[in-house]
Amino acid sequence: SRGAEGAAAPPVFTWLSDGTKDSESFTAAARDQFQEELVIRPLHSGDIYASFQFRTLWDTDFLQERQKVSHYRLFPKSLGQVLSKFSVRELHISFTQGFWRTMQWGQPFIPSPPGAELWVWFHDTVSDVDGNWKELTNVLSGIFCASLNFIDLTNTVQPSASFKPLGLGNATDHRFLRYATLPREIVCTENLTPWKKLLPCGSKAGLSVLLKSEKLFHSSFHSQAVHIRPVCQDEQCTSKAWELRQTLNVVFDLYTSGQGKKEWSLFKMFSRTLTEACPLATSSKVYVDITDNPEVKLKQQTVVLGDRRTYSVFDLTRAEMFGQLRSLNLLLRDMLRPLLHAERYVAGFGLQTGEIHTVIYNNHPYRAFPVLLMDSVPWYLQLYIHTLTVTSKSRDNKPSYIHYQPAKDRHRPHLLEMLIQLPPHSMTEVTVQFERALLKWTEYTPDPNHGFYVGSSVVSALVPSMVAMNTNFTQDQPLFSSFVPVKEESSYFVRVYTEPLLVNLPTPDFSMPYNVICLTCTVVAVGYGSFYNLLTRTFQVDEPSLPLAKRLANLIRRIRGVPLLA
């Protein structure tokens, strides 16, 4: 079996014995398939958006008790073991560096918030979800070399409406859902390497050859994610399969890296060229968005109508693709404004109070639609829900559904979910006041004046679409087409993340613990001393005491039995 453990694999994997291969597992090997694709799209602002997607579909059931899965081929073993050990139904983890600028770049294929985000649906049979969650975060922390072990109960929430399962299954009980973000998490080569190791071809063949960290991290936006969910094998949904999608979205700023010329090539972006397709892949394609450059004549073209764009397709499994160097010039045109956009900022001054403002823009010219806003605020910013105001077009807009779970100090964060109806072509502002707490000196990070991060808000909506696409469900559809609208006049699901916030808290003086203890105890002791004196002593007339010589003389006289001096 193809294992993916690195040197830092936790000892939990040693319980699984490998070696026993029964006849079942040999036939299992034939039931998985792997597809990879790369979409390159020039953006309006002069950047290039490259989106990699690697998908493995596997017809098996991790959660079956009778037969432990032990023969892995294309599906990475470390993730498979994680799924079966913790009874995970869906797992979504993303690591992002940078913030996606919706107004300049349009909607991303898969949105992700800055930092690390992890949300997991557990299976109904799990009895101790919190225990599983804690162990799962630690195991994933080891797999991805990230500090996911900072996820604990103080930054985990259970959203009641926002993160419904993206795969199969009726899910109504949000007790089995856990969501956490780490906005402070930095993504670097250490996270990319284990992510690449999960791919069937590693970084040796196919599209993953392009994933070299010196260029990937020299970009405006970098996001790598792993999404695992159960899906239907076919249209009638007779059998289930597990789908593992590894996506990597990166936005290159060509003006700073392209020496001012508006042309690009794969070599310029990634400092590598493609040499061959991954031999394990059933399809390996590169899609280049040439909507803005129709005069470019390329070998094969296709029109993916989903977002009204024309793509040129390069199929890497055909050998004649290689050996051609091309440079394409860019032409910029106005892009379609994104329908849903959100921003967030902190208002107020000083270190005592503040206000969180979330602004949501609905750019649809005539349709109103509801959005679900989810805010998870750490416990040390005490929210006052009676100060919550929602205004659209300068009028009060009362949310139709509010789910608020207040924070418990040092135990859980605030969770606020609201369903807000956005009027067409409008700006809606949600404000809520908070107070900043003074923490114990050990609870501050080593750089306390940097501030504390508040995770991004999540705005989820079914946005009405304005474009058409054919609805035939075929395997030949490009992978990224599932992220764009399907039918005319239907709604498609959009999730928008706002900026994370950086909030300063008042700090005590960290050099003074001993001094403070001494000084405060001194004041208490002054009180104690005064009261002790007054309680235990009585008033007496002050008689001066005899000088030492006379006292000694009195002592001798007492021994002799003679009368004492005055």
Added chain:
Amino acid sequence: MAAPLTLLLIVAVTIRAVLFRSSLAELISERVEVVSPLNAWKRVVEGLALLDLGVSPYSGDVFHETPLMIYLFHFTVDYAEIVFMVSPYFVDCLSCLLASLDRAKIFRKQKYALESDRYPADCLELLRSPKEMFYIPLKVAMFYLLNPFTILSCVAKSTCGLNNAIIALFIFCTLKGSALLSGILLALATYQSIYPLTLFAPALLFFLQRLYIPVNLRRSSFWCFTLQYAFIYVGSLVVITGLSFFLLGSWDFIPSVYGFIFSVPDLTPNIGLFWYFFAEMFEHFRLFFICVFQINVFFYTIPLSIKLKEHPVFLIFMQIAIISIFKSYPTVGDVALYMAFLPAWSHLYRFLRNIFLVSCVLLACSALFPVLWHLWIYAGSANSNFYYAITLLFNFGQILLVSDYFYAYLRREHHLTHGLYLKKKDGTEATLVLK
């Protein structure tokens, strides 16, 4: 007496009404010296808003009022200003009545002592004459109503004013002689914030003195009355707690209110000693020092009761002062309560040793609190040590004030039994020391 009192009430109402309507009201209700996490009005509104949303107010960590407060404010939240205006008047009228009751008692006692020749000849000038004591109730009322601390506390709509009203009512009923009402009100005061538990001893001593039962642990009459009073007190406490359970149907309020008072999880700066101490405490010793600091409040009850068993009214004053200084979340409203009683002991003025220093310290600290807070939180040019230093100094000044009055009281008592002008053995003038 009625005319000056009415004038005083009108002046006080005017000041408060003006401040309520001005923009200062918002500013004052945010100040950490005036409100604490236990009695801030913003948190009461937040608790009621949570109740409207269908979430228990005690599920978060923002609301720490007792359920009876929810009962009270659920109906009067729109008239909150009136409630908070009325409560200081309540307190002050009661203090007035208290002072006059006390006065009557003092006169009676003095008369008996004079007639039985218990006072030495030269300490007649220490006795209090009706003339000087005539204006004491008015002075007490003035000290409470026009005290800037009280005005700030009232304008901020801090529920400290209501707690003070209950304590004042309790003292009034005690001095009036009604053991039943006194027990019930003490239970209510304890239910609100747990520290008035220490007022059980002075109230008991007062009743024993009033009923001429000697404080002797071997006498059955002592135990008889003590058990009766304790039964009233504990019984009312149980009833009130049971009623609170039935409001929300859960015992959540106990860890939220009493657990919060005792374990001090919230380290918001205030004028007390706890916040910075526990912000800088090593984690290993946290529990130990919480216990030490909380025991420190209750610890002085027994020794003070033994020393002051003949003087229960002064003992009440001492206990209230100790609670206000050493409680976990003090505010200026608590300070104002014991300061209101100071005119009742204006005759001790000649024995006070540090009164000038103490008043300067308290005035300077009151002025510096907002300045250093602004420098720390808004200007960023100072840090928390500045505010902490003023906190230390303020508490030190309060401790000095209370111990000074205690010293003066004990000294006057000593002079009343041994004479005012004391002489040494050789006839020269003597000085008194504590030995």
